[in-house]
Amino acid sequence: MPPLRKPLYALFLGALAAPASAAQTAAWADLDARIAKALPGVIELRHQIHQHPELGNREVETAQRIATRLRALGLEVQTGIAHTGVVGILRGGKPGPVVAIRAELDALPLTEQTGLPYASTVRVLDKGGDLRTRGKEVGVMHACGHDAHMAMALGVAEVLAARRDQLPGTLKLIFQPAEEGPPLGETGGARQMIEEGVLSNPVPAVIFGIHVTAGTAGTFTLSRNRTTAAADTFQARITGRQTHAAFPWTGIDPVPVAAQVILAWQTIPSRQSNLSVLPAPVISVGRIQAGDRHNIIPAEVRLEGSIRTVSDEQREDVLQRMRRTAQHIAEASGASAVVDYLPGNYRAGYNDTALVDSLLPVLEQVSTTPVKIDSGTYGADDFAEYARQIPGVFLRMGATPPALADKPVWPTHSPGFQVDDPSLAVGIRALSRMTLAYMNAGAR
Template identity: 80%
Template sequence: MATIPPSRSPIKPLLALSLLWLAIGTQASAGSGDPWADLPAQVDTLLPGVIELRHAIHRHPELGNREFKTAERIARRLRELGFEVQTGVAHTGVVGVLKGGQPGPVVAIRAELDALPLTEQTGLAYASTLRAKDEGNDLRSRGKDVGVMHACGHDAHMAMAIGVAEVLAAHRDALPGTLKLIFQPAEEGPPLGEQGGAALMIKQGVLQAPAPEVIFGIHVTAGTAGTFTLSKARTTASADTFVARITGRQTHAAFPWTGIDPVPVAAQIILAWQTIPSRQSNLSVLPAPVISVGRLEGGDRHNIIPAEIRLEGSIRTISDEQREDVLKRMSNTAQSIAQASGATATVEYLPGGYRSGYNDTALAERMLPVLQQVSGTPVKIDNGTYGADDFAEYARQIPGLFMRMGVTPPALQDKPVWPTHSPGFQVDDPSLATGIKALSLMTLRYMRGEGQ
C-alpha cells in the first residue's frame, strides 16, 4: 500500500484502555466460561513469539510471486496450529482454514506475503541485506539487482495474522465459526507479464469453499503506535501507471523551425493534465483525482532538439467512473495538444492497475467499538486515502473492512517521518499485540453475532 501521512494522536492512556476493556468486554464473556474472556492477556503472552516471527520474516523478504520461503514458513506454522492448509494459490499464496467446534459463519483475514525492491536503511539488528532481480514494471529498475525490504509492513501483517491463528486455535472447540486466513502474494504488483495478487486469488476460488461472509485487513502505517484510522465508506484509491510518448522531429537547437520540438509540447501536456482535477472534475460529487508525473525523460545534448520525450506517472481516482473518465481525458488532452504542434502523443496505461476500495459501512459501525476498545484512544474516522491496495478486490465481492494502524516506534515519534515504502520504515513491535487483539475480537464479534 502506498504512503499515508502519519496521524498525530495523544499518547496511549493505558489506564483508560484497561477501564474500557472492563466496561465493554466481549458480550458473551461475562460468567459464561468464555475461553477468550482474557484474550488481551493471552495475546500479550504469545507476543514474544509473534515478534520473533516478524523479525525472521523481515530478515528474509521476497518480491511478488516469488515468496517461496515466506509461504513455506507460514504454511508450516498454520499446519502446526491445526489449520487445513492450501498452498500455491495464485503462485505462492497460502490459505489456512480453521473450522471451529461450534457452528457459525466463515470470517476471513487477509495478510500479504510480498516485500519491495528497496535497500533497507533502518540499521536494525534484523534488517534485510538480501538482494534480488527486479522483475516489476518500473521501466528504470527492471532487470536490475536491487535490495529487498519489507518496507510496506507486510511482515507485520503476516505476524499479526499468525497471532490471531494462535489465539483462536488455542480454544478451537469453542470457536463459533470458521476462520479463513488468506496470505496473498504480490500485493505490490506481480512481475511484468504475470498475473497475481488479490484478483488472481479470487479467480482461483479463495472466496469459495468455504465462502467467507466478511473479510478484515489491517495495514500498518507511520503514525502514533497502536492507534487506528477507519473510513466508513471509501478507503483506497485506484492506481494506474501511465507511460506517455511525445514524438516530434529531431533538429539543431538553433533552428527549431526545421523540426518539431516535443519539449514544449510535453510541458503543455503536463500542465493541461492538471486542469483535469481542477477544472474538469465535478468536485461537488467526488473528491478530485490525482495525476502525478513522476518521471520525465528525453534528449541527447544541450544543443539538439530531441525526437521524443517520455513521461511516466501515476493516476489516483476514487470510483470506476472517475477512473475511466480521467484516463480518457488524459489521452485526448495529450493527443490534441501534440496535434496542434504537428507532434504526436500516445498514452499507455500499464497492466496491473488497482481499483478503488470501499469499506462496508454497517460492518465498520459494528466493529468500531472493538477498535476503540483495543487501542484505548479514539479511532480517527476519515474519508480514505489516495493510497491503493488490492484488498479492494475482496471488498468488492464480500463486505470488507480495511483499517490503518499507526506503528511508529515511540522513540522515533518526534523524528522526521519514514513512511511505508521508504528505506527507513520501522514497525513498533508491541503494536502487533494491538493488531492481533483487534483482528481476533472483530472475528469473534462477527461469529457471535454481536452488535448487529
C-alpha cells in the first residue's frame, strides 16, 4: 500500500537528485564534526536509558529523561501522548518542509545476559501481551535496540539545534511508547499516537526511522517497497474428551489432532500460497500446552504462536485458512477447534519507493559498505502505521560490536543482544543527512 503524496512531493524528489555543491560538501563536513563532538554524550545517554528500561505504556522515567534533554536543547516539547509519548519540535530559522523521525521508548520482558557494566538489573511484574510471562516477575531489557534509536534521535536533535538558524524547515521527533505492544487490555503504540494527532500541528511531509540489528556495524539495509511483515498472535484450543491413557478409544485424544493441525498449517505457505506473486507467509507455533499427568489423555490442547504475512490481502487469507483447517481436522476426529487472534497486531510496512531512490545516494555516502537493497524482512514494526499516512523510509542498520564479529551473535529480542556504541554516529549521520537533504530540496 503506497503512502499518499504530499503537495510538491515530486518536486522535492527531483531536487534531491541534484549533485552536491561545494557548499553542500562543506556543510556535510561541519555536520560530521558536530556529530563527533556530540557522540560521547549520546553514548552516555544510551547507557543510562539501557540501565533503566521500562515496559510498554510504563515508560515514565524514560519519557521524562527524553523530555528533559529536548527542553535543554531548546525544542518545543509535548508529553503524555498515547500515555507516555513525547514529541520534540525544532523549528528552523528558514522556511521549509517538516521532517519527522520516529524512535521507540519501550523495552522487553527479558533478563539481560550481556555482562556489560551498564546492563539492566530491573525486574517488574509483567502485565503485557507476552503469554508466557504475563503476571510473573520478569527482567526488563532494551533487547530490541530502542535505547539506541532514542539516543540517535536525540543526537540528531543536538547537532541540528546547534545551527537551527540555518535549518530550512522543521524537525519533528516522535518518541513512541509500546512499539512492542501495549499491556493486555490497554491501547497504545503508533496507532494511538496517530489518533491523538502526532502527525498534525505541524504535519510532516515525510518520516524516517532506523532499526539497529545484528550485522556489521555501520552498514545499512533497506527496501524499495515492503519493509516489514504483518504480525498476528494466535491462540488455538483443540478440545477432545478426557480419558485413561490405556483406553484412548473411550475418549477423544486432542493431542494427535493438534499435531495434525500444526503440520497441516505448514501446507498453507508451501502448498496453498501463490509464491509467484508474493513471498510465503510464516506460521510458527511457539507454545504447546496440554495435560497434567503422563497416563491421562487431556481434554484440551492449547497452541499459541505467530503469523507473518506480507500484505493485507495475504494476511486475511491466511487467518481464514488457519481457522478453517483447524476446525475441519478436529471435526474429522470428533474433536473441536477454536482459533482466536489477539488484539494489538501489526500491519505490513512499506517504504516510499521514489523517496528511497532519491535518498539512496545520501545513505551511500554514510554507510561503511554499499547499501544493501532487499525485499524486506519478516520482522514487524508499527512504524508501518506512520508510513501508511505519509511517505516514509525505514532502514536497518547493523550494530554488532566488532569484538563479537567472530563469535555467535545474539540477535534482537535475545538476552545477549549488544549495540556497538561508535556506530551510533553512523545512524545520527544518516538521519541528519536525510533530513537536511530533504529540507534543502524542499526549500529550493
